Amino acid sequence: MLRIDEGSTRHWLLRLLGFAVITFIVVWVPTQMSSSRIGQFTDAFILMIAAMSLNLVLGFTGQISIGHSAFFGIGGYTAAILIKDHGWSPGYTFYAAAVVAFVVGCVVALPALRIRGIYLALVTLAVAVLFPTLVRWKKLAWLTDGSKGMDSVRYEDVPVWPILGELKGREGRAVFMFWLGLIVVVATYLVCRGIVKSRFGRALVAIRDNETAAAVMGVNLTTTKVLVFGVSAALCALGGVLSTLKSGVITPDGQYVTLLGSIVFLLVMIVGGAGTLWGPIIGGLVYVWLDNTTRDIGTSDSGILGALFGWADQSPATLILGLVLVVIMFAAPYGLVGLAKRLGRKVVVIVPRPVGSSTPR
Amino acid sequence: MERFFQYLFDGLSLGSIYALLALGLVVVFRGTGHLNFAQGEMAMICTFVVWQFNDWGVPLVLSIILGMIVGFALGAGVEATIIRGVAKKSQAGVFVVSIALFLGLNSLAAMIWGSLPPEQLPGLFPDEPDDFQRIFGAVWRYEYIGVLAVALVLMGLLFLLFAKTKFGLAMRAVASNPESARLAGIPTGIVLASSWGIAGAMGALSGTLWGGIVGELNAGLMFTVFIYASAAATLGGFDSPGGAVIAGLTIGVGEQFLAGYFPGWIGQEMKLSAALLTIFVVLLVKPSGLFGSTKVERV
Incomplete structure (x- = not known):
């Protein structure tokens, strides 16, 4: 050792x-790599962003939210509306989406001031159910185009960045979206890291561990919770913008816009490791890899799985995904990062600096 | 007035189905403190099992009883083999596992029964177009009356089980303090597995009743019902079985009124959202639901 x-x-x-x-x-x-592979990495980036934002609220502050798909959708729709109806350049919609989602997030935080635990889970679930129906609602069709959604929301021509050189066609767009996604992931990570390592972050963890005690110690529950929900919603909206720009389409039933999106974000976060900075990043990679691998297995008829599931009417992909998730939770109850930390400690130990030492960081 | 009673009857019957599934959620939550996300999918699988038995020629009532037994075994088995092992290590893990079950069961149902033509589950009650009773001018179909009656009888039996039997006492003891209960000689493992089993059996019944009303079975059968049921459990208070029943019926009636009286603004599409928003407002006033107990914390 x-x-x-x-x-x-x-x-x-x-x-x-x-x-x-x-x-x-x-x-x-x-x-x-091939452009479809690159696209899968971009998908992982999108999930990482959403899961990191959820991690701030659930992993660090202990406030359960099943409503993040709504923030994700708000991001996507803000981008789509601004680009299609107002002719914005796609890059600027990130800022606008973050602002809109921040405001909505602060409003959604209000019930979290009073409602806790499983009851908060349902309130946020209501938000997740509400968002797609609102988008589909005929009284709002002038804004959202109802249930058919909005399409061709993407970069018509990929902007030229000096380092990348000129990117052309579909492959070029895939490469560009990869780099754009990476920038957003790094930015999100830095924001999360900055928050968690700050005084504000300590307040979040204090609320998670014992809300009453935190209040007694002088943490302002109202501002802290409202702010963390707002920031989390804003970050999640960035994922939504990225997803919309990648696929060019957004509909009320779209990927991650419905309740299932919230559930996937939760899976990614917990499988990676809740309450750790790297958890959502590992979780996003693993989830996208699992999702694609099981889908490939599900469609192939040969081999042991073909023999096992040959009788099935439909692809066993989701069943296998479910089984793998159960196995992961048995092997790594605190997520993959938790497992890695436990195993890593047997190889390398980082001895922390003694408390009170004045060496500058 | 005719419309009023029509909405009331429809709402009570649908609400009783929500209440049954919600009771399952409450029984599990009281016993083990978990929200079982797979409750609806367990019910859906059992409904397919009922259909399968019926298709093989077993009389419908017997099929339903067999389906409920399968539901009990499924619930108890899942608790004993998967949930308990993970719960010992991490609470968040239980959430992932119940989601995994949700995904897995859904996929399993589609794999087994997916490509058959849409299965028609025969209704338990006469459901010809003229099988109805007029009360105050409103149509009350026998099918709906039957659903309400079956649901109410089962809930009655369940309350007797909770309040009057030794097993019910053991369940309450385990819910309030598992360790003391174990020290007092209660086999907590069996009690916990049974509470999941009971929830599974009730899910099987609610699924069958719902399937009879919908007519066609598919893997997404219980998804909306599950959302209504969890809304009912929340509104009633997650640790209050009586609350779940009252809230389930209230939500059933409430959504009919909202959809019926405001067809332009709410209608069929927005009724779920409208119901959820109303619950949202109620929770702001009563954060632990209408009948739930408030948690007092010692620092």
Whole structure:
């Protein structure tokens, strides 16, 4: 077992190694892989963003939300409406979507001030059910185009970024969306990290661990909860914008816009590791990989699975996904990051700096 | 006035189905403190089982009883094998597992029964076009009367089980303090598995009643009913069986009134949302539901 002091040269080298590995993957994927593969990574980015935003509210603050699909949809629809009806350039819609979702998030937070636990789960579930019906509602069709949704919401011509060179056609768009997605993921991660490591973040964890005690210690429950819901909704909306720009379409039944979206976000977050910064990132990768792999297995008739499920009328993909999720929860009850931390501790231990030492970070 | 009674009757019958499924949620929550997301899908699978037995020539009533037994076994089995193991380690894990069950059961039903022509589940009660009774000018179909009657009888039996039997006492003991209950010699494992089993059996019945009304079975049969049921459990208070029943009936009646009296603004499409919004407002005033107990916390 290796013991490394926090902040020592060896610790920094370890971090540098991690950073190098990630950079290598990030450069390798869009330059070497097929555009459908690149698209799957972008899908993972979208899920990571949504799951990171949910993690702020549920993982760190302990307020359950099954309503994040609505924030996701608000992001997507804000982008679609601004681009189609008002001729905005797609890039700017990220900011607008974040602002709109922030306001809605703050409003949704109001019941969380009074309602807790399983009751809050239902209130947020109501938000998730409400959003698609509102979009489909005929009285709002002038804005949202009702149940047929909005299409061709995408970059007509991919903007030219000096580093990437000129990108053309479908492949070019896939590569561009990958980099755009990566930027949003990094930005979201930095916002989450900044919040969690700050005084505000301590307040969030205090609320999660014991709300009453937090209030007694001087945490302002109202502002803290309202703000964290607002920020979380804004971040989730970024995922929605990205998803809409990638597919070019948004409908009330679209992917992640309905209640099922919220459920997928929760799965991604918990499977990755709730209350950890890297959990949603790992969870997003694993979920997209699982989803695609099970779908491939489900469509192939050969091999052991063909023998097992040959009788089935429909693809066993979702059943296999369900079984794998159960297995993961048995093996890693605190998520994959929790498992990795537990196993990693047997190989390397980072010894924290003694409390009160004045070495600058 | 005729419309008023029509909405009332329809609402009571539909509401009794929501109440049955909601009772299942409440029984599970009281016993183990979990929200079983797969409750609706367990009910859906059992409804298919009922159909299958009936299709093989078993009389319908017997098929339903067999379906409820399958429901009990499914619920108890899931609790004993999967849920308990994960719950020991992490509460969030239970949530994932119940979602996984939801996905898995849904997919399983589609795999087994998916490509058959839409199955017609025969109604338990006469449902010819002229099988109805006029009360105050409103049409009350025998089918709807039957659904309400069956649901109410089952709820009555359940309350007797909770209040009058030793098993009911054990369930309440486990719900209020599992460790003391175990020390007092109550086999907590069996009690917990049974509470999931009872929920599964009630789901089977509510699924069959709902399937009889809808007519065609498919894997998405119980999804909306599940949302109504969880709304009912929330409105009534998640630890109050009586509350779940009253709330289920109230939601059933309320949505009929909302959809019937405001066809332009609410209508059939928006009735679920309107009902949920109303509950939302009620929860702001009573955060633990109408009949739920407020949690007092010691710091």
